[in-house]
Amino acid sequence: AQSVTQPDIHITVSEGASLELRCNYSYGATPYLFWYVQSPGQGLQLLLKYFSGDTLVQGIKGFEAEFKRSQSSFNLRKPSVHWSDAAEYFCAVGAGAGNMLTFGGGTRLMVKP
Amino acid sequence: EAGVVQSPRYKIIEKKQPVAFWCNPISGHNTLYWYLQNLGQGPELLIRYENEEAVDDSQLPKDRFSAERLKGVDSTLKIQPAELGDSAVYLCASSQGTKNIQYFGAGTRLSVL
Secondary structure, X not given: OOEEEOOOOEXXXXXXXXXXXXXXXXXXXXXXXXXXXXXXXXXEEEEEEXXXXXXXXXXXXXXXXXXXXXXXXXXXXXXXXXXXXXEEEEEEEEOOOOOOEEEOOOEEEEEEO | OOOOEEEOOEEEEOOOOOEEEEEEOOOOOOEEEEEEEOOOOOOEEEEEEEOOEEEEOOOOOOOOEEEEOOOOOOEEEEEOOOOHXXXXXXXXXXXXXXXXXXXXXXXXXXXXX
């Protein structure tokens, strides 16, 4: 069975500082990996995705993530955090067309001025 | 292009009452998903539709939950009767194609009193 672990429930960073959110997955084959962001009272917005190829993927809002097969990880990074990045971030793993996504428990990001 | 539309955004009901949620997916998306998101957790799949057919409803509590997607477009999720533990956010998502990129609606926040 597939699973996702986000070890950090809460993270606080200062505005302008760099950010890394951790994600570890368990999946039997080559996974499709996703990062979503959820602002309070909102649905999930797709930040970026990995299917194959280049292990460093770029997303929206200046985010990037790196797929490391040997570590079963797909960590999300941003070089300089903005106050508007404060939200909940979810990592998800899935397979191909029409399959369910399995989500991690989320990491709540708080940004200090 | 319009995104996934859900209504209502909020619903407050007494326990044992029925409740229904509606979802209109992105035009042309054949696959529709209903997820349950409890407070502080990631979404969990309730049911998945391919066109009109429910192809994965293994996580749907069928004693009180039902869903339909009669014309293969919009969908309704119903709970009857609602219990206190059903208080959560109900998210709808849709996808199309082989990459399983799921787009989410804003969700319906249900409070059962």
